Amino acid sequence: MKRRHSLAMLLGLALMVVLTAASATTVTVEISKYSDATKPFFEAAAKAFMHDHPDIKINVQETSWDNLHQVLVTDIAAKKAPDISIIGTRWLPEYISSNVAMPLDLPSSFTDRFIPAFLTPSSIQGQLYGLPWAASDRALIYNKALFKQAGITHPPKTWDELQADAAKIAALPGRYGFGLQGSQIETDVYYYYFLWGAGGEIVGADGNSGLHSQAASEALTYLEGLIDARVVEPNVTSNTREDLRTLFGQGRLGMFIYLPPIIGWLKNNAPNVDYGIAPLPYKTTPVTYAVTDTIMMFEPSVTGASDQQVKDAQAFLEYVFSKANRVDYNKQEGFLPVLQDVAKDPFFTNNEKLNAFVQLLPDAKFAPIIPNWEKIAQRTTTMLQNVYLGKEQPKAALDAAAKDIDQILHQ
Amino acid sequence: MRGGGGRRVRNPVVKGLAYAFLTLISIVILLPYLIMLITSLKTRQEVFAFPPPWIPKSFYVGNFIDLFTKVEFGHAMLNSLIAVGTATILTLLIATPAAYAIARLRFRGRNWVVSIFLVTQMFKPVVIIVGMFQVMVFYHLLDNLVSVILAYATFNLAFSIWMLSSYFQTIPPAIEEAAWIDGASRWTAIRTIFVPMARPGMTVAFLFSFVAGWNDLVLALSFLRSSGNYTATLDIFSLVSGQYVVEWQLVMAAVLMATVPVVIMFGFVQRYFVEGFTAGAVR
Amino acid sequence: MAAPRSRPTAPAFNEQAFAYVLLAPAFLLAIAVVGYPILNTVVTAFSKTNAVGQLAGSAGLANFRQIFGDPVFLEALWRTALWTLWVVGLTTVVSMVLALILYEDLRGKRVFQLILLIPWATSVTMTTIAWMWTINGQVGLISNTLQVWGWIPEPLGFLARGPSALVVAIAIGIVVSIPFTTSVLVSGLHSIPDEILEAGVLDGAHGWARFRYLIMPMLGPFLTITLVINLINVFNSFPIIWTLTQGGPAHGTEVVVTYLYKTAFRFNEFGQAAAMSLITFIILLVLSIAFSVQTMRTRLS
Numbered sequence: 002m003k004r005r006h007s008l009a010m011l012l013g014l015a016l017m018v019v020l021t022a023a024s025a026t027t028v029t030v031e032i033s034k035y036s037d038a039t040k041p042f043f044e045a046a047a048k049a050f051m052h053d054h055p056d057i058k059i060n061v062q063e064t065s066w067d068n069l070h071q072v073l074v075t076d077i078a079a080k081k082a083p084d085i086s087i088i089g090t091r092w093l094p095e096y097i098s099s100n101v102a103m104p105l106d107l108p109s110s111f112t113d114r115f116i117p118a119f120l121t122p123s124s125i126q127g128q129l130y131g132l133p134w135a136a137s138d139r140a141l142i143y144n145k146a147l148f149k150q151a152g153i154t155h156p157p158k159t160w161d162e163l164q165a166d167a168a169k170i171a172a173l174p175g176r177y178g179f180g181l182q183g184s185q186i187e188t189d190v191y192y193y194y195f196l197w198g199a200g201g202e203i204v205g206a207d208g209n210s211g212l213h214s215q216a217a218s219e220a221l222t223y224l225e226g227l228i229d230a231r232v233v234e235p236n237v238t239s240n241t242r243e244d245l246r247t248l249f250g251q252g253r254l255g256m257f258i259y260l261p262p263i264i265g266w267l268k269n270n271a272p273n274v275d276y277g278i279a280p281l282p283y284k285t286t287p288v289t290y291a292v293t294d295t296i297m298m299f300e301p302s303v304t305g306a307s308d309q310q311v312k313d314a315q316a317f318l319e320y321v322f323s324k325a326n327r328v329d330y331n332k333q334e335g336f337l338p339v340l341q342d343v344a345k346d347p348f349f350t351n352n353e354k355l356n357a358f359v360q361l362l363p364d365a366k367f368a369p370i371i372p373n374w375e376k377i378a379q380r381t382t383t384m385l386q387n388v389y390l391g392k393e394q395p396k397a398a399l400d401a402a403a404k405d406i407d408q409i410l411h412q
Numbered sequence: 413m414r415g416g417g418g419r420r421v422r423n424p425v426v427k428g429l430a431y432a433f434l435t436l437i438s439i440v441i442l443l444p445y446l447i448m449l450i451t452s453l454k455t456r457q458e459v460f461a462f463p464p465p466w467i468p469k470s471f472y473v474g475n476f477i478d479l480f481t482k483v484e485f486g487h488a489m490l491n492s493l494i495a496v497g498t499a500t501i502l503t504l505l506i507a508t509p510a511a512y513a514i515a516r517l518r519f520r521g522r523n524w525v526v527s528i529f530l531v532t533q534m535f536k537p538v539v540i541i542v543g544m545f546q547v548m549v550f551y552h553l554l555d556n557l558v559s560v561i562l563a564y565a566t567f568n569l570a571f572s573i574w575m576l577s578s579y580f581q582t583i584p585p586a587i588e589e590a591a592w593i594d595g596a597s598r599w600t601a602i603r604t605i606f607v608p609m610a611r612p613g614m615t616v617a618f619l620f621s622f623v624a625g626w627n628d629l630v631l632a633l634s635f636l637r638s639s640g641n642y643t644a645t646l647d648i649f650s651l652v653s654g655q656y657v658v659e660w661q662l663v664m665a666a667v668l669m670a671t672v673p674v675v676i677m678f679g680f681v682q683r684y685f686v687e688g689f690t691a692g693a694v695r
Numbered sequence: 696m697a698a699p700r701s702r703p704t705a706p707a708f709n710e711q712a713f714a715y716v717l718l719a720p721a722f723l724l725a726i727a728v729v730g731y732p733i734l735n736t737v738v739t740a741f742s743k744t745n746a747v748g749q750l751a752g753s754a755g756l757a758n759f760r761q762i763f764g765d766p767v768f769l770e771a772l773w774r775t776a777l778w779t780l781w782v783v784g785l786t787t788v789v790s791m792v793l794a795l796i797l798y799e800d801l802r803g804k805r806v807f808q809l810i811l812l813i814p815w816a817t818s819v820t821m822t823t824i825a826w827m828w829t830i831n832g833q834v835g836l837i838s839n840t841l842q843v844w845g846w847i848p849e850p851l852g853f854l855a856r857g858p859s860a861l862v863v864a865i866a867i868g869i870v871v872s873i874p875f876t877t878s879v880l881v882s883g884l885h886s887i888p889d890e891i892l893e894a895g896v897l898d899g900a901h902g903w904a905r906f907r908y909l910i911m912p913m914l915g916p917f918l919t920i921t922l923v924i925n926l927i928n929v930f931n932s933f934p935i936i937w938t939l940t941q942g943g944p945a946h947g948t949e950v951v952v953t954y955l956y957k958t959a960f961r962f963n964e965f966g967q968a969a970a971m972s973l974i975t976f977i978i979l980l981v982l983s984i985a986f987s988v989q990t991m992r993t994r995l996s
Contacts, residue, residue: 095746236852444825543732627818674816
């Protein structure tokens with residue numbers, strides 16, 4: 002008799018466990034690695050969230066930026082897409098047109114917390130598809146000690162000043178004036194600083210490539226001139242953005258353009274460099290490049306999620322954007338705050354260097370969020386590299402690239 | 413005796429040239445490892461110092477320790493050993509009978525078998541990764557070491573079958589036939605006479621398959637998602653892949669650590685490879 | 696052995712059926728793992744695709760027309776041929792010399808043999824990264840030392856230009872192919888009966904003739920293996936060039952497989968990428984069949 006009771010109890014217990022497990026949802030979050038701090042942040046947030054929500058399991062997966070796009074493609078093809086993913090904002094149009102990006106349905110009490118400018122890149126035709134996860138803009142980073150040595154009193158404001166100052170520093174033995182990026186991601190962006198600074202646009206008002214314009218020609222000729230005058234680092238086309246950063250950290254580079262995480266990087270790797278942060282030099286239009294990485298959700302058609310799972314995922318999404326979490330995250334990674342309440346936190350208002358980046362936001366421009374953007378970026382990059390290497394003249398290069406880009410735009 | 417190797421070179425000029433050539437190649441091969449070693453002993457700030465020092469100031473071994481605490485490198489190495497070891501054994505188990513058939517038996521299509529398997533080699537993983545991922549999902553093997561085991565075993569089949577069959581064909585059938593005359597069954601002949609003579613070929617097939625699996629990145633990257641399942645190569649890759657921060661001193665330390673067990677294995681097997689001959693055949 | 700006699704018969708059984716049984720596991724594994732992916736690639740090459748790789752109806756030959764009309768692809772095809780020929784050619788020559796040297800009884804032979812195997816122990820990506828680190832202009836020890844000695848006026852910039860970057864890639868390609876090629880050739884040498892190698896190759900005036908007429912033919916099948924396997928692997932080799940330059944600058948080191956990756960995973964043109972895979976496959980298939988059938992034919996006699 003007793004035995005049968007305990008057996009029944011055991012079965013009942015097992016059933017309960019099974020049922021609870023069955024009702025527990027698993028939310029998959031795909032993140033990209035910015036630094037060693039990225040994953041620990043998410044795992045800590047997941048742990049805290051799971052503590053408050055015992056029937057939700059958060060599964061954090063990390064991959065590198067280089068591979069993220071490919072990993073997502075294979076995931077989507079096999080209908081195993083993550084519920085939540087960080088993506089490059091430029092990928093949104095392709096996900097939207099393929100109906101795999103989920104329009105976000107969030108309360109305005111939540112979305113109102115964001116700095117409006119940062120919501121625009123992930124809002125397509127009035128519908129919000131993602132939230133800005135990492136936001137940054139660009140500024141001129143300059144070495145104060147080298148400036149002093151070269152007799153420069155203030156950071157350059159115009160193109161002419163930039164070239165003159167770079168020349169002065171390049172005259173010092175073993176030193177390079179201005180860092181010009183010629184390799185890998187955002188090589189084209191380095192050009193846009195000058196294209197925009199001369200009043201040009203990437204896509205003109207007529208819907209054609211902005212490379213047809215006078216401003217485009219002025220900007221490219223100027224950069225070519227810097228190389229000819231030997232005021233930039235040697236071997237431009239093998240220098241990535243991070244290579245320039247290395248040169249700067251070694252104290253061999255006078256100035257270059259970079260984003261807010263430079264503050265943390267210099268502190269950790271080259272604490273002895275005395276540096277300043279200034280707005281980008283411009284010709285007619287003060288400008289900076291702002292970019293967001295987006296965190297978004299995939300449609301159940303490619304994730305296989307139940308309605309409950311979607312709800313749970315959304316809850317976690319809102320959770321990671323809590324003020325405490327975002328202050329924490331921004332402190333670790335060094336990006337700009339995307340939430341107004343976070344921006345007001347004393348950590349940021351008192352941070353002189355980070356503030357220098359924030360001040361530039363009113364002049365910020367974003368890259369156009371259009372389909373086939375990668376093709377356009379690649380074509381522009383190829384054009385720039387050909388000119389930097391002296392294989393093409395600016396005029397011919399611009400004409401050829403503009404023609405190809407027009408074709409891509411009207412595909 | 414077959415191919416025992418080892419005779420004296422009498423001409424000193426030729427001998428000198430041979431040594432010079434070997435030394436040159438050795439330097440080219442070892443140079444990057446030297447650089448890796450130097451870098452792995454530097455601290456974070458020393459790595460970017462200019463001018464870069466040839467001799468690390470502090471011989472900082474903390475990087476190696478960090479590997480085990482920071483990224484569970486030991487666990488990843490174990491995963492690699494298990495996954496790749498199993499895959500290699502699987503490859504040999506499947507390839508050896510197939511190679512024997514091609515070398516010894518007559519059947520229709522014999523000329524074409526190797527070519528057919530080569531087809532699997534012509535589509536490198538990176539090229540068919542989308543389809544492969546779908547297959548693994550279909551088998552419910554995602555984020556499971558079995559997925560890479562099966563994949564590695566498959567991609568090594570062509571070479572293993574080819575290498576083994578070619579090698580088997582250099583073993584004269586007369587040897588087995590002699591055993592049959594003595595009354596041995598086919599199976600015994602294979603086991604006691606054939607297999608020992610096939611060892612050098614099998615060793616190369618083993619090495620090739622092991623190395624190919626140990627060094628794979630694309631498949632591991634796509635199939636393995638949770639860090640607890642990472643292979644050593646994937647672990648190293650995750651160290652290098654930070655968008656804004658890469659700690660090179662850790663990367664170099666990791667690469668050295670991942671290389672060492674394989675080199676040790678080579679050391680053991682190599683001795684066997686060169687000297688593993690039994691006097692067996694009677695000429 | 697005396698007069699030729701008829702071949703002794705093995706214990707009786709059905710030879711062909713037995714052969715198929717032995718081959719079955721290999722076939723099954725291959726089909727189970729790569730059967731669908733290959734089929735998928737073939738179908739995709741003739742399909743219209745959307746941005747996330749989903750198929751959307753037949754495209755006939757449109758993808759192929761598109762890529763053959765693309766100058767970057769055509770140039771990448773040509774460059775891939777060059778890249779493959781240089782790497783496979785030089786690797787074969789170097790490995791052959793190494794194999795012959797290692798066959799002789801030299802002091803320290805064991806050590807050298809181990810050193811030659813070392814590149815195999817590290818993933819190709821990491822070897823490339825180590826080499827990049829070595830020749831790097833900013834933090835590279837070599838570049839800086841050469842500058843300090845006054846040998847070069849400016850930091851090394853091999854990766855700044857297509858041609859020089861390709862040379863670096865070829866050098867790395869050779870280094871990582873040596874272990875495999877040398878191993879197979881050494882193994883092949885060991886399979887040659889002693890009498891033929893009696894006087895050794897490195898000795899005397901008869902060395903070269905002996906090598907050409909006696910050793911080479913017996914080494915033939917092994918040489919073919921290395922040539923074909925290297926051909927396939929190098930043609931499809933992704934990590935070296937991708938890690939060095941990602942095919943840049945300005946497509947200066949672009950080969951088919953790097954362009955394929957970009958086409959698929961950056962430009963989202965999966966149909967075109969699949970078409971490129973198919974073209975590559977056809978090229979390799981033709982070459983490999985030519986090689987291996989020829990070998991099989993000689994072997995069977």
